[in-house]
Amino acid sequence: MKLLCPRIVHVATVAFVCVLSVTHACAQGEPTGGRPDLLTNAGFENGMDGWTFGCHQKKGEAALDTEVKRNGNASLRITNAGGDDSFLKQAVKIKPKTRYRLSGYIKTKDVVVKGGQAATLALEGGFESSDSVKGTNSWKKFDFEFDSAALETAKVGPRLGGHSSMAVGTAWYDDLKLIELGPSRNR
Structure with a gap:
């Protein structure tokens, strides 16, 4: 049992680091850098509403x-x-x-x-x-x-x-x- 606990902690730590890395990579690829887009209907999905x-x-x-x-x-x-x-x-x-x-x-x-x-x-x-x-x-x-x-x-x-x-x-x-x-x- 002593060997199992450190192994679980290690696996959990590695999984947590992987999740953080993926989240960071996704945020880096985001064109707005997390800043809000100030335009409404910027992809024209609602026709030309707002334009x-x-x-x-x-x-x-x-x-x-x-x-x-x-x-x-x-x-x-x-x-x-x-x-x-x-x-x-x-x-x-x-x-x-x-x-x-x-x-x-x-x-x-x-x-x-x-x-x-x-x-x-x-x-x-x-x-x-x-x-x-x-x-x-x-x-x-x-x-x-x-x-x-x-x-x-x-x-x-x-x-x-x-x-x-x-x-x-x-x-x-x-x-x-x-x-x-x-x-x-x-x-």
Whole structure:
């Protein structure tokens, strides 16, 4: 019996360490690092609830796509049949003097733009956006960080065109996240 007890303790300890290791590994792979996503309906599973669409030339269209999606039941598709700057945005309450990261996945088909922005994730009212993607591409993760400065509300989301650029083509967006990173570096 004396030999059995230390062995049970050893097995239990090893099992506990394994569980902690797996939990730690899962948490490390989590894109938000445990921080809450500030967007609602960020995977477009509830249609476009919480989102507002606009385009400058009235040649853009936003719709759900249940055929082309990265995860879940749907993605958002923006199509600019003619040159346009189309933006699906969500107004989110944020803290002033705080850093944030907007991330998500973008897939494109036949996106063409003459200079400027093609398919991005963007912050309205400024020049902050993810890298711009054009042409035809499979799903790829994009992100960018911004400082809220004095803002208490940020309007963020998928954009096709922008900053005086008129893009043509189709872009899909899925699995967006907006997370708080910490205090501004410019306090």
